[in-house]
Amino acid sequence: MDAQITEISQLLELRDIRKQFIAGDVTVEALRGVSLTINKGAFTAIMGASGSGKTTLMNIIGCLDTPTSGTYLLNGRDISGMTDDELSVIRNATVGFVFQSFFLLHYATVLENVLLPTLYTDSQLKHKKTHTAKVKAMEILKTVGLSERALFKPRQLSGGQQQRAAIARALINDPALIICDEPTGSLDTKTAAEIMSIFTELNKMGTTIIIVTHDSNIAAYADTTIAIKDGLIDAPR
């Protein structure tokens, strides 16, 4: 009974994850045996200096990359050996990304940007699509305070607004996990605080959030911080 509850509440588990990159004759080991567990509903920060391996770890957790060795379980499924197509399906349904540079399509409207992940969602897996997706996108834009800007181009928005649009895009497919890579890196302190409060709100509503940063002020919003140093987990703080 106890074990089952643990099983359900655990979102992802990494066991001895290693990642090597071959650059010419040199083999760089970006991750040298990382093991960690993140539960559903957790708000975790991954901290580390540049070159520490935190980005590689984020890519593996976000199913953008596969480990050289080790096991990665996401929602109880082993991701480590999956094909590119299978990983794409997992990313689409399970992971939402928020990046430092927002990465919005500047020639599309905010609404079109938010709808982007739904283009790759199988309608038979998800609920009724098309116009309902639009309705849902508008609802999400409302919760991030951008409903007035739905038909604007990203360039017409401020940095904070662009990041809100990116957050809305990450939320459109109800992902189990949101991964943020330095989400406030391009923003001023006040705007950064606003964005972080959105993440806090989302986390309160049950979304699992992983935030990758080198900024301890940002990491402070998280409940748990995992420090990465030289491809290994530093002592948890």
Add this chain to the structure above:
Amino acid sequence: MKLRHKFLAANIYLNLAIALKSLGSFKLRTFLAITGVVLGTLSLITVANTSRSMELKTSTDLEVFGKNLLSVKSGLTRAHATPSDLAESVRLTLADARAIKDSLAQAATVAPAATKTFPIRYMATTVTGTMLMGVPMEFFKLKKFTAGQGRLFTEQDAMAKVAIVGAKAAEKLFKTEDPIGKTIYISQQITAPASNTTAGETYISQAACEVIEVLEPMSVDLAGINEDNIVYVPLGTFMKRLTNTTSINLIYVEAVSEEAAGRLKADIEILLRQRHNIKKGERDDFTVTDLKDINSMQTKTMKIVVTLGMITSCISFTISSIGILSIMILMVNERKVEIGIRRAAGAKKRDIALQFLTEASFISLIGAAVGLLAGITLSVGISAAAALPFAVSPYGVAIAFAASIATGIASGIYPSIKAMEIQPVNILRS
């Protein structure tokens, strides 16, 4: 399932909307690439439509001319003759025509005709480029011309000073006036001989003819004569009053049946060679033409035009596919981040490939649509100018669209592969 289709349609729509916006950042290149497809489609459609028009014309001609009509022309046709051949050609005579009628049983109707260009005047208007044609009364029956408001030649008209004008000749002479009952003057400018006191001066002999009928607009006939720009007078009038010769230059012969036409053609050739004393091995000094010859000539000309059009459109499509290839490569490079973010959001490699292939085909299809409209407009113009019936060739349209989609896909393959190879982890670094 139905929902899925609707969803897919919405996806394609959204993707295209995004693609169109990104094409906007390469306006000139996109324009040039599209222009290639436009020109390719344009030439394909124009050639296909025009050849379809020619086919239609030929089949209408067959009905109008009658499948059993032959024409005998003095001299060789230009295709086979040198200028000296033409000059030396023995003219046909009325006796030749009579001989055909009397000795060949397959010849049902024979109509000899003579042509010459004279200045023709009505009131103050003088027309010089119009041909005068002397014809017997049988001519109209054989050509299936019917009387409208006026009347055609009768037996009593053999030497009469009457004229029937073709539609274009009537327009030139009479403008908006009704020609029937009016008098036209057929003039011959004669230069006085050197011995005369008025040496070098020209004087004009004129024959007055009353217009008794105007013909409906027609086109170019079997003998290559534009029937609209002709003034017809009775053959007797032409030969005795106007030219004072015994030679004619055309004989129209109607065979008793379609099957007899082929045999009749050979028989006429034998008969005329005998009558003109042409020895074995020497060339004919006349040409017998039937509709089959006309058709094969038209087909040959059309084949050349079609081949040229096809080559033009192949070149255009090739150039445009290079153009599309170059903008698609640019687009892939410019949109690396977009590809990365789409991949992160769950796009599979094939979704990305499909997106760029769709975009390339779409560029091409826009060109095809523009080219189609331009091609149809151009073929309307050609048909109007060449007096051909207008026709749209469904094959031409189908081939043009297939070719433009093929161009789009062919030029989209390489950029799509490049796009597929882009890995999101390499792109999405903050």
